[in-house]
Amino acid sequence: MEKLREKIIEELIRALGDPSRILTEDFDLFSYSFDASFGVFKPDYVCQPLETAEVVSIIKLAGMYEIPVVARGTSTSLSGGPLPIKGGIVLDFSLWNTKLEIDPENLTAIVSPGVITADINEKADEFGLFYPPDPSSAHVSTIGGNLAENSGGPRGLKYGVTRDYVLGLEVVTAKGKVIRTGGSTVKNVTGFDLTNLIVGSEGTLGIITEAILRLIPKPVATKTAMVSFDDLVDSGRAISKVLRSGIMPSKMEIMDQHSIIAVEEHALLGLPTDVEAILLIELDGHPLALEKEMELVSNACMMVNARHVQVAKDDHEAAQFWRARKLVSPAIAKIKPTKISEDATVPRSKIPEMFQQLKRIREKYNLHLVVFGHAGDGNLHPNIIADARDKDEMRRAEKAVEEIFETAIRLGGTLSGEHGIGNMKSPFMEMELGKDGLHMMRLIKEAWDPQNILNPGKIFPEPGQGFELSHD
Amino acid sequence: MTSETGLREKLAYNETFSCVQCGYCLPACPTYISFGKETHSPRGRINLVKMAAEGKISIHDMANPIDLCLGCRACETVCPTNVEYGKILSSAVDVLAEYRKKERSRKSRLMRSIILHHTLPNKKILKLIGQGLYVLQKTKMTTVLRKSNIMSAFPKAIESMEAITPEIVLPVKRKRKGNSEIRDKQLRIGFFPGCVMDTFFAHVNDLSIKLLESAGCEVITIQEQGCCGALQHHAGEKKQAISLAKQNIEAYEKYDFDYIVNAIGGCGAALIEYHLLFDSTDTWHSRAKKFVEKNKDISEVLSMLDLSFKKDIDKVVSYQPSCHLTNVQGVVEEPIQLLQRIPGITYVAMQQKDMCCGSAGIYNIVHHEESLLILDNKMKYVKKNVPDVIVTTNPGCHLQMLLGIKREGIQDKIKVVHLVELIAEACDVG
Numbered sequence: 001m002e003k004l005r006e007k008i009i010e011e012l013i014r015a016l017g018d019p020s021r022i023l024t025e026d027f028d029l030f031s032y033s034f035d036a037s038f039g040v041f042k043p044d045y046v047c048q049p050l051e052t053a054e055v056v057s058i059i060k061l062a063g064m065y066e067i068p069v070v071a072r073g074t075s076t077s078l079s080g081g082p083l084p085i086k087g088g089i090v091l092d093f094s095l096w097n098t099k100l101e102i103d104p105e106n107l108t109a110i111v112s113p114g115v116i117t118a119d120i121n122e123k124a125d126e127f128g129l130f131y132p133p134d135p136s137s138a139h140v141s142t143i144g145g146n147l148a149e150n151s152g153g154p155r156g157l158k159y160g161v162t163r164d165y166v167l168g169l170e171v172v173t174a175k176g177k178v179i180r181t182g183g184s185t186v187k188n189v190t191g192f193d194l195t196n197l198i199v200g201s202e203g204t205l206g207i208i209t210e211a212i213l214r215l216i217p218k219p220v221a222t223k224t225a226m227v228s229f230d231d232l233v234d235s236g237r238a239i240s241k242v243l244r245s246g247i248m249p250s251k252m253e254i255m256d257q258h259s260i261i262a263v264e265e266h267a268l269l270g271l272p273t274d275v276e277a278i279l280l281i282e283l284d285g286h287p288l289a290l291e292k293e294m295e296l297v298s299n300a301c302m303m304v305n306a307r308h309v310q311v312a313k314d315d316h317e318a319a320q321f322w323r324a325r326k327l328v329s330p331a332i333a334k335i336k337p338t339k340i341s342e343d344a345t346v347p348r349s350k351i352p353e354m355f356q357q358l359k360r361i362r363e364k365y366n367l368h369l370v371v372f373g374h375a376g377d378g379n380l381h382p383n384i385i386a387d388a389r390d391k392d393e394m395r396r397a398e399k400a401v402e403e404i405f406e407t408a409i410r411l412g413g414t415l416s417g418e419h420g421i422g423n424m425k426s427p428f429m430e431m432e433l434g435k436d437g438l439h440m441m442r443l444i445k446e447a448w449d450p451q452n453i454l455n456p457g458k459i460f461p462e463p464g465q466g467f468e469l470s471h472d
Numbered sequence: 473m474t475s476e477t478g479l480r481e482k483l484a485y486n487e488t489f490s491c492v493q494c495g496y497c498l499p500a501c502p503t504y505i506s507f508g509k510e511t512h513s514p515r516g517r518i519n520l521v522k523m524a525a526e527g528k529i530s531i532h533d534m535a536n537p538i539d540l541c542l543g544c545r546a547c548e549t550v551c552p553t554n555v556e557y558g559k560i561l562s563s564a565v566d567v568l569a570e571y572r573k574k575e576r577s578r579k580s581r582l583m584r585s586i587i588l589h590h591t592l593p594n595k596k597i598l599k600l601i602g603q604g605l606y607v608l609q610k611t612k613m614t615t616v617l618r619k620s621n622i623m624s625a626f627p628k629a630i631e632s633m634e635a636i637t638p639e640i641v642l643p644v645k646r647k648r649k650g651n652s653e654i655r656d657k658q659l660r661i662g663f664f665p666g667c668v669m670d671t672f673f674a675h676v677n678d679l680s681i682k683l684l685e686s687a688g689c690e691v692i693t694i695q696e697q698g699c700c701g702a703l704q705h706h707a708g709e710k711k712q713a714i715s716l717a718k719q720n721i722e723a724y725e726k727y728d729f730d731y732i733v734n735a736i737g738g739c740g741a742a743l744i745e746y747h748l749l750f751d752s753t754d755t756w757h758s759r760a761k762k763f764v765e766k767n768k769d770i771s772e773v774l775s776m777l778d779l780s781f782k783k784d785i786d787k788v789v790s791y792q793p794s795c796h797l798t799n800v801q802g803v804v805e806e807p808i809q810l811l812q813r814i815p816g817i818t819y820v821a822m823q824q825k826d827m828c829c830g831s832a833g834i835y836n837i838v839h840h841e842e843s844l845l846i847l848d849n850k851m852k853y854v855k856k857n858v859p860d861v862i863v864t865t866n867p868g869c870h871l872q873m874l875l876g877i878k879r880e881g882i883q884d885k886i887k888v889v890h891l892v893e894l895i896a897e898a899c900d901v902g
Contacts, residue, residue, distance in 0.1 A: 023509065023511075025533075026529055026533050027511055027520055027529065027533045027534065027536065027537055028509065028510075028511050030519065030520060030523055030528075030529060030533075031509065031510040031511040031513075031516040031519065031520070031537075032510055033519075034493055034519060035493065036492060036493045036494045036495065048508070074495050074498055075493075075495060075510070076494060076495045092510075094508065095508045116499070137494065137495065137496070139496075139499060140494075140495045140496055140498050140499055141495075326552075329552045329553060330551075330552045330553050330554055333490065333492065333552075333553035333554070334554075337489040337490045337492075337553075338489065338492075339492050339553075387489070388489060389489070
């Protein structure tokens with residue numbers, strides 16, 4: 001065994017021509033054994049490639065020895081996507097941030113997989129352009145990881161998710177072939193849409209080594225309002241009411257009473273703690289249009305019993321409003337250290353019902369469950385605050401999460417609005433897709449990767465696999 | 473893997489659970505950015521400390537990543553769940569120190585003991601070193617030494633540090649005793665000169681005192697003041713650090729000062745965390761707390777005072793904040809506001825200014841190669857917008873910036889000064 005390991009290390013070094021980018025010490029391997037979800041899985045090797053040819057060599061080697069290969073950006077994933085659950089090679093792309101070209105004529109960006117997502121938007125901004133997907137981790141996460149997980153963010157309501165901004169990809173297949181999908185044009189209907197198949201496939205179908213992204217003109221201005229509701233269900237109704245009034249906000253975020261109280265205890269921002277929910281609504285567009293649109297939004301909210309609509313008078317005040325939303329995470333982490341963040345998503349009309357169900361689940365399992373998230377697109381983030389050391393509480397949390405998923409799907413929703421499936425949610429896939437639906441996906445996986453070396457154990461459930469939050 | 477009992481108690485194991493591994497600390501961490509490995513990120517280090525506490529890796533496995541942490545604590549400032557990284561780090565440093573004590577050879581133990589226990593806490597010896605350097609410089613012996621290639625026989629670190637060692641100026645005689653009966657001045661200040669600072673940068677201390685006095689304060693430097701203990705604490709010599717802290721707390725308790733002021737980010741950071749050295753039930757904890765509340769960085773006090781500027785300084789100035797001032801003391805705005813008050817100055821914010829320069833106590837000596845990687849990263853941003861002057865607030869950063877501009881060959885274009893020097897110049901104090 002040791003001999004084989006040494007031989008593989010030797011070949012990996014030859015493939016990269018640089019031993020400093022092959023990590024094999026225990027302390028390094030453990031450092032690539034986790035993401036922001038649960039579970040620790042130690043890889044056998046970590047490689048840090050800097051070009052496509054290196055990835056090709058590594059994949060060929062992996063095929064030859066039948067070693068799993070798991071792509072990884074900065075591992076901010078909440079669903080277990082980059083966890084090497086069967087060991088093998090972790091391909092760490094975080095160093096490969098060398099290419100970030102903006103083509104202002106064609107409104108595109110060409111990027112290497114390790115580029116930090118926020119940097120794309122920052123660079124586009126220099127040209128008056130805009131890369132809309134903004135996962136909360138955008139200042140940390142890599143575009144490669146965002147593509148693999150099809151990440152979203154608060155702006156998803158108006159602008160969609162990562163998938164909606166991908167024109168073309170360069171991908172290394174499980175056989176070590178380099179293929180290009182899509183292209184540089186906005187319209188492209190040639191053949192199967194492999195781009196859309198690969199985005200969100202979580203590294204199970206191929207390894208993304210370059211992407212051509214679509215940019216759009218940057219909105220000139222934004223305006224924010226904070227709306228409070230005495231009744232949580234009314235806040236849900238306000239969402240549909242605003243959207244039906246002909247306004248498409250860029251963001252519509254919700255904080256429930258438990259989140260509000262936690263934030264207020266943490267930071268004293270002067271939020272009303274006796275309301276059941278706060279909606280934060282951001283509009284973007286031309287300043288003149290924004291004035292009028294904000295009026296319509298206000299009216300719409302008041303019509304469904306909003307207690308108060310406060311429109312930020314300037315950018316500074318708007319930033320203060322958003323601070324409240326940003327503080328939810330640190331505030332609830334003070335209650336207990338372990339945060340189980342879910343992203344079950346329901347059709348917008350079902351938001352009020354989902355809220356009621358979450359309230360029931362909270363009481364049934366006696367858990368600290370707070371709800372916040374991107375309400376405008378139905379993408380809620382029920383967060384359970386627990387302590388990983390309390391085994392009984394973790395078991396109850398597991399049960400509660402299962403019930404949250406079941407409820408979301410029963411209401412016509414989905415397991416994941418933006419976090420991906422990974423190994424966390426794979427046990428529930430059949431529940432959403434049905435036996436035949438999931439089988440169809442398996443057929444594709446088997447055709448693309450017959451040896452099952454690309455991120456094995458993800459998306460598809462293993463026989464007998466249940467939902468688990470603790471793995472020791 | 474480890475048979476050591478109580479490792480979980482010794483390491484800040486419970487604190488590691490606050491980390492939700494979101495990775496928001498990664499872009500703030502200079503060693504992660506410079507070395508490109510998760511192992512050298514705060515998230516990675518916290519995970520390794522947890523693993524070691526659980527016996528999944530050995531103490532030895534944790535050593536390299538912990539040793540290579542700068543302790544700049546920029547990660548704490550950006551952490552969304554307020555992980556107490558400083559506490560986790562120092563627990564790991566302490567455990568490592570204990571583990572190594574058994575293995576250390578007699579010889580290196582002796583060197584360490586001389587530096588940490590005898591030289592640093594002993595102002596007389598430091599003064600002697602200072603005077604020695606002073607004599608060498610005055611007699612131009614350093615030029616002879618530099619030319620003679622003798623320095624190349626020293627390790628690389630000493631060689632490059634020697635090349636940038638500033639000209640030593642001996643401190644002037646200071647007021648040692650206050651008269652508590654008479655309170656005619658607006659603020660009574662106990663000045664904390666530090667030890668390394670007062671050897672290499674005594675003139676900055678002198679200027680600080682003069683500035684405070686010119687703004688109407690009474691400034692006293694008490695004789696009983698000792699070393700702050702920061703370097704000992706970082707090196708895992710906790711007992712020594714505690715005894716130095718007690719000595720200082722006791723010394724200042726005897727006086728009625730409005731503030732205890734220092735001009736050294738590193739010392740200031742140690743001083744305002746004295747209470748963390750004691751258990752909260754210990755009477756020393758509350759005594760330390762009182763001491764901590766009086767401690768201020770010079771920039772905080774200067775920004776409260778009326779300064780009479782007499783001279784324009786028509787220069788483009790950038791500011792390199794010390795990590796200890798920013799991340800531990802939380803003093804961020806005051807130095808910049810002070811700079812902007814100086815007439816004639818054009819202040820240009822350095823991109824990524826909050827990224828550590830790689831000096832970090834004695835890091836640039838013990839981990840010289842790594843510190844240069846971090847420094848080179850920093851200089852990329854300095855070179856983007858070459859200022860006339862880089863302002864620092866800490867002797868470590870000061871020397872490191874000097875080294876940085878020298879490595880880039882722009883030492884003729886950029887001057888490095890302490891914030892106090894620039895203000896003193898504009899106020900014509902000196």
